[in-house]
Amino acid sequence: MELDFSPVLDSAQFLLHGLELTLALSALSMLCSLAAGGAIGLARCYGPQWLRWPLVFYIDSMRSIPVFVVLVWTYFALPIVTGVVLPPFWAALVALSAHIAAYVAEIVRAGVSSIRPGQTRAAFALGMSRAQTIREIVLPQALVRMLPAFGSILSITIKDTAIAAVIAVPEYMNRSQTVAGQSFHPIEIFMVAMVVYFLILFPVTRIVDMVYVRLAHLGRS
Amino acid sequence: MNTSETERHAHPRKGAGAPPVVLYRDVRKRFGDFIALSGVSMDVRKGEVVCLIGPSGSGKSTLLRCTNGLELIDDGEIELDGTLLPRDWEGMRRVRQRMGMVFQNFELFPHKTALGNVAIGPMTVLRMTRDDSVTRARALLDKVGLADKADNYPSQLSGGQQQRVAIARALAMEPEIMLFDEPTSALDPETVGEVLNVMKRLAEEGMTMIVVTHEMTFARRVGDWVVVMERGAVIEQGPPEQIFDAPRVDRTREFLSHLGWSG
């Protein structure tokens, strides 16, 4: 099997712009999921009782439906229901954020409930209010504990952006497919794609691990 | 001068006249830079209860684990019944079947009942039939006073009960010698007694035992020979009366007084 990587080089600019979009979509989705998921998770722990059921339903539903389905529905079906047409990038952002926020919410809930009641009792004994206790004592420790899980969420987010290719988001996966189709050298194109994604994903988990090892003692109580 | 020789003349040891069951000759073991055993020489006679005492890190547990090959020694020799112990894992595996070991943390297998734990040695290692293994297991559970707990899982048993099952499990292999690694250190004071009683009965039945322990009363009453270790070496050894009432070495005296032992 002889390999010819020249199509990759010829389309380097094209592919690079795709890569930019992959990174942009990953970063934005991550931020939105953290914000939304954080809010949902905290609402589940500290919010009013009547809110819990719908939130749990939302979380469990997102756990049950493939991200592919959420992406496709947001891009093709949502416009029909709401009349709002989202360009592919924004449709992907909404879909990914909504999907991943559910996982973030679960992580936040698990992190917060892992803090022993003794910690909150100690804070109350000092005279802290509920809000102060959550802000100063529970959340900081919980955040440290959640770091490894957030690392894997980031990894999953980046991988999921590749699925956005199916709704015509011109990110790296989509562009690789285009070049592969035009050049008739799909194997070389996809091999390069594998290297590119690996080089992005591998350090992500490693860096999160390293940061966690440094900070882990802050979350141990 | 060889201290053990003088000891032997002054206080005749149990099983004197017969060759020792276990003989340690200048045994050395290190873990990286840490020297765990720095040339230990001693022997264990048939039917004797030898108690290893000493501060933490003195090498008592390491010596025990080298005896049944859970750790392989770096230098020196260990003999069992006059035969040198092999230096390889597979060779030691056969030797291990002749020794029984009881651990500080009991280490019962949580996914098996008490009966299952006691029977697993005979079934898997000795390749006895299930029926024979179960018969033997029931008899041993009865012997340690837990016949009615045969179908309980370890999580349903108290610490003392678990340790007694562990003793029965080791006995199921019909070992020639029993090794105890701080058998009561992890037990509540109320349950320590039930385990020590089982060990005492074993000793009375003539089992050769090497016991690493902090229970000085046990060593005093049941032990036939006490070996004091510190920093990987034997600093003194002798009959319990001599060690506890009239220790010859200052470090022994210090160690005993730290334990609150007033004799």
Added chain:
Amino acid sequence: MNFDWSVVWRNADALVEGTKLTILLAVTTMAIAIPGGIVLALMRLSGVRALSAASASFVELFRNLPLILVIYTAYYVMPVATGLSLPPIITGIVALALNVSAYNSETFRAGIASIRQGQSDAAFALGMSRWQATYEIVLPQAVRRVLPVLASTWVSLFKDTSLVSVISVGELAFTSMRIRSQTFRVLEMLTAMALIYWMLGYPQAKFVDWLNRRFGISE
């Protein structure tokens, strides 16, 4: 805006066939990926440097690649590598199995390593061989530890089968999209697809929660 939900009932047979294929894909993949994961874990835990490194590399590779990319690459590489023209379903299963084996191997490795050394010591003290100790004492306990995680992986796998639709394997996602293209009933078909996945996935997710409660780590 007019909706015609009857399109779902009219194509119910096709959707059922698609669902069956989804289940078949998941079951077949797990059937390969569980022994695959165990082998990889044992390789990683063996003292042999070459085996350990090979296993670690395999796992790192597949954990750090998007599954959809693996599927596409397999689709183009496998015919060339094997010289055979393979039906897409085989390619899909291969890609899924490689991916899930890597995750399972980490699950099994953590499960085995979580069994205290003392348990192996006790087994050795009875005279058991390394193999006997692993088989009788370590693995049964490790299995209980890994069960909840494996169930979680199964649920993810079930959802990931939707990705092989991109290489035209006729599972649920592909079938739904195909009917959508043929009938132009976009909202109805896509919503039906989401609902069917939801009906299948929701109980599975709840089952995983139950498993975690029942078998959760308790020393």
